Amino acid sequence: METKAARRSPAWLLATWGVTRVALLLLVFRVYAFPGPDVTSDVSVIYRGWYEVLRHGTFPLDDVTWQYPPAAALAILSPAVLPFLSYTHAFFALACLADAFVLALLLSAGRHSERSRRGAWVWVAGVPLLGPTVYARYDVTVTAVAVGALLAGARHPRVMGALTAFGALLKVWPALLLVGAVRRRAWASAAVTASGLAALFAVSMPGAFAFLTFQRDRGTEVESVGGLVFHVARHFGWHGQVLLNYGSIEFVGPYVDEVSTAALALTGIAFGWLLLWRLRARRFAPHTVADTALTAVLLFTVTSRVISPQYLVWLVGLAAVCLTHRASRMAAPAVLVLLASFVTVLEFPLGFSHVVLSDWYGITLLALRNGLLITATLIAAPRLWRATVPPSAAAPFPPQPVRTTQAPVSS
Numbered sequence: 487m488e489t490k491a492a493r494r495s496p497a498w499l500l501a502t503w504g505v506t507r508v509a510l511l512l513l514v515f516r517v518y519a520f521p522g523p524d525v526t527s528d529v530s531v532i533y534r535g536w537y538e539v540l541r542h543g544t545f546p547l548d549d550v551t552w553q554y555p556p557a558a559a560l561a562i563l564s565p566a567v568l569p570f571l572s573y574t575h576a577f578f579a580l581a582c583l584a585d586a587f588v589l590a591l592l593l594s595a596g597r598h599s600e601r602s603r604r605g606a607w608v609w610v611a612g613v614p615l616l617g618p619t620v621y622a623r624y625d626v627t628v629t630a631v632a633v634g635a636l637l638a639g640a641r642h643p644r645v646m647g648a649l650t651a652f653g654a655l656l657k658v659w660p661a662l663l664l665v666g667a668v669r670r671r672a673w674a675s676a677a678v679t680a681s682g683l684a685a686l687f688a689v690s691m692p693g694a695f696a697f698l699t700f701q702r703d704r705g706t707e708v709e710s711v712g713g714l715v716f717h718v719a720r721h722f723g724w725h726g727q728v729l730l731n732y733g734s735i736e737f738v739g740p741y742v743d744e745v746s747t748a749a750l751a752l753t754g755i756a757f758g759w760l761l762l763w764r765l766r767a768r769r770f771a772p773h774t775v776a777d778t779a780l781t782a783v784l785l786f787t788v789t790s791r792v793i794s795p796q797y798l799v800w801l802v803g804l805a806a807v808c809l810t811h812r813a814s815r816m817a818a819p820a821v822l823v824l825l826a827s828f829v830t831v832l833e834f835p836l837g838f839s840h841v842v843l844s845d846w847y848g849i850t851l852l853a854l855r856n857g858l859l860i861t862a863t864l865i866a867a868p869r870l871w872r873a874t875v876p877p878s879a880a881a882p883f884p885p886q887p888v889r890t891t892q893a894p895v896s897s
Contacts, residue, residue, distance in 0.1 A: 496593055496603065496606070499593070499603065499606055499607060499610060502610050502611075503586075503589055503610045506610065506613070506614040507582055507585060507586075507613075507614075509614065510582070510613075510614060510617075510618055510620065510621055511578065511582060511621070513617070513618040514526050514578045514618045514621045514622055515575065515578065520617060520618050520835065521835070521836055522834070522835030522836045522837075522838055522839075523835050523838060525617070525618050525619045525622045525834075525835050526574065526578075526618065526622045528622055528623065529573075529574050529577050529578070529622050530573075530574045532551065532733075533562055533573075533577065533624075534573050534574070535549075536549070536552065536562050537562050537563060537565070537566075537573060540559045540562055540563055541563060541566070543690070543691055544691055544692050544693060545559065545691055545692065545693040545694060545696060547692070547693040547696050550732050550733070551732060551733030552696070552697060553697045553704070553732065553733065554656075554657060554697055555654065555655045555656060555657065555658055555695075555697060556655060556683075556684070556687035556688075556691065556694040556695070557652060557655035557656045557683060557687070558624070558655075558656055558657065559687075559691070560656070561624040561627050561628075561656060562624070564576075564577070564580055564627075565577045565580065567580075568580070577624075578621050578622070580627070581620075581621040581622075581624070581626050581627065582621060584626045584627045584629075584630040585613060585620075585621075585626055585630075587630050588609055588626075588629065588630045588633050588803060588806075589606060589609060589610065591630075591633055591634060591637055592605045592606040592609055592633070592637075592806055592807070592810055593606050595637050595807075595810045596810050600772070600811070600812060600813070601810050601811060601812065602809060602810055602811070602812050603810075604809040604810070604817075605805075605806040605807060605808070605809040605810030605811075606806065606810070607809075608802065608805050608806040608809050608820055608824065609802060609803065609806040611824060612798075612802035612805070612806070612823070612824050612827050613626075613799070613802060615824065615827040615828045615830075615831060616795060616796075616798055616799065616802075616827050616830060616831055617831040617835070617836075619795050619796060619831075619834065619835070620796065620799055623796040623799075624656075624657075625657065625796040625797070625799045625800065626799055627656070628653055628656045628657045628659075628660065628800070629799050629800055629802075629803035630803075631649055631652060631653040631656060631660065632649075632650075632653050632659075632660045632663060632779075632800070632803060632804070633803050633804075633806070633807055634649050635649035635650045635653060635660065635663055636663060636775060636776050636779060636804070636807045637807060637810075639772065639775055639776075640668075640669070640772055640775070643667065643669040643671040643672035643675065644671050644672065644674075644675040645675075646663075646667065646672045646675070647664070647667070647671065647672040647673060647674065647675025647676035647677075647679065648675050648676065648679040650663045650664055650672070650676050651675070651676040651677070651678075651679035651680035651683065652679060652683065654676075654680065655680065655683050655684065655687075659783060659786065659800060662779060662782040662783055662786065663775070663779045663782075664676055665760055665764060665778050665779070665782045666770075666774055666775035666776075666777070666778025666779060666782075667775060668770050668774075668775075704731075704732045704734075704736070704746075704791060704792065705731060705732070705736040705737065705738065705742055705743075705746055705791065706736060706737050706742050706745050706746050706749065706791050707734045707735065707736050707737075707791060707792040707793065707794070708728060708734075708735045708736065708737060708841055708842065709735075709792075709793045709794065709795075709833065709834070709841065709852060710749070710790060710791055710792055710793045710856075711749075711788055711789070711793070711856045711860070712745045712746070712748065712749045712791060713737060713852070714849070714852055714853060714856065715745055716737045716739075716741075716742070716745070716844075717841075717844040717848070717849045717852065718844075718849065720844045721844070724739070724740065724741075725739060725740070726738055726739020726740060726741075726742060727739055728842055728844075734792060734794065735842060746791050749789055749790065749791045750791070752789035753786060753789040753790065755789075756785035756786060756789050759785070759867070760782055760785065763870065763871060763874070763875070766871075766875045767874040767875055768874065768875065768876050769873065769874045769875075769876070770874065771813060771873075772811060772813075773808065773811030773813050773814045773815075774870075774873070774874060776804065776807045776808045776810075776811060776814065776816075777808055777814055777815060777816050777866070777869075777870055777873070778870060779804050779807070780801070780804040780805055780807075780808050780816055780819060780820075780866060781816075781819075781863070781866040781867055781870045783800055783801060783804055784801065784819065784859065784862055784863040784866055784867075785863055785867065787800075787801065787859060787863075788856070788859050788860050788863050793856070793859075795830050795831075795833075795834045798823070798826060798827045798830050801823045801826075801827075801859075802823060802824070802827060805819065805820035805823045805824075806820075808820060815869040815870070815873050816866060816869070818862075818865050819862040819863075819865050819866040819869075822858050822859070822861055822862035822865070823858075823859075823862055825858050826855050826858040826859050826862070829851060829854050829855040829858065830855055832851055833848070833851040833852060833855055837851050
């Protein structure tokens with residue numbers, strides 16, 4: 487529930503954002519060191535190396551860690567717009583700017599009578615819970631595009647479609663935003679935008695879609711739900727290894743391929759459920775597209791072979807959009823996402839050495855974080871179904887039977 491003071495003025499909201507974001511900037515600028523491994527090295531070493539290749543008009547084809555769609559090149563090249571800063575400092579400044587842009591969008595959306603500032607508070611609180619990692623990856627920029635697409639929603643379906651397509655070419659997952667779109671104009675706009683941009687990259691820069699091969703060859707990452715199997719198995723004689731593979735820490739050894747295949751199968755089942763929901767859904771409200779987006783991304787996150795800490799940025803952004811709608815049914819999943827974000831920073835970077843060693847502290851952190859995400863998914867999916875599918879339709883989440891007492895009929 488919002489307080490009257492919170493509805494009158496966003497002062498506390500803005501002050502909280504300012505304090506927490508200054509703290510994040512001090513951490514990524516290394517004025518103060520955050521415990522654990524240096525999370526900024528991805529920017530200063532990996533992104534910086536990609537930048538040197540990309541600015542010469544080609545993708546880093548010899549680097550298997552390049553596993554991103556072609557428009558990701560724009561995010562990697564973006565620090566060039568701030569030539570008076572070093573590459574890393576410019577990247578962090580732009581990440582903070584994207585963060586501020588999301589807040590501005592959520593505040594603007596929250597001014598409507600049927601909307602709420604709860605969403606803005608979710609964003610303000612959720613981002614710093616992830617620690618400095620949030621500014622040391624380009625996911626906050628992708629999330630800004632996705633938030634803009636969802637908030638365009640029903641009023642501007644063509645804008646939603648175009649932004650969704652652009653977001654998908656930045657990091658694939660925003661394509662899931664279209665699952666809840668009901669207007670054909672959104673789908674048509676997305677198709678035209680995606681086709682045009684993909685053709686442009688394919689013609690202008692060699693190797694635009696090499697990332698598809700690199701993604702296919704990935705294994706089971708140590709932070710994923712499937713990875714928990716091997717963390718526990720190491721205590722019972724499993725003789726595999728934990729190695730840096732395709733840019734992330736993955737398990738390598740017996741049965742890894744089988745677990746990875748099972749994860750892909752679960753992702754296929756998740757896609758099937760979403761398709762079934764889309765065919766059965768009949769009741770669409772203004773908040774349905776956002777609720778669907780959060781549910782879809784949760785489903786694909788928990789079934790993925792990889793759950794990197796920055797994935798939580800996506801979920802925080804989508805949860806924030808959901809809660810800008812007073813009628814959204816995603817309040818509980820949003821709270822669970824925030825809790826999972828806090829546990830994530832305990833797991834990475836603070837406790838990552840424990841995760842790599844598969845000691846019981848690391849396993850507990852992973853089980854708790856992944857358990858929260860699974861619980862959020864298992865709450866979100868039935869709520870979405872029951873809110874949109876008529877009770878008469880056969881469903882995997884049927885409504886609870888209502889018992890009635892009938893008076894005896896006299897003969």
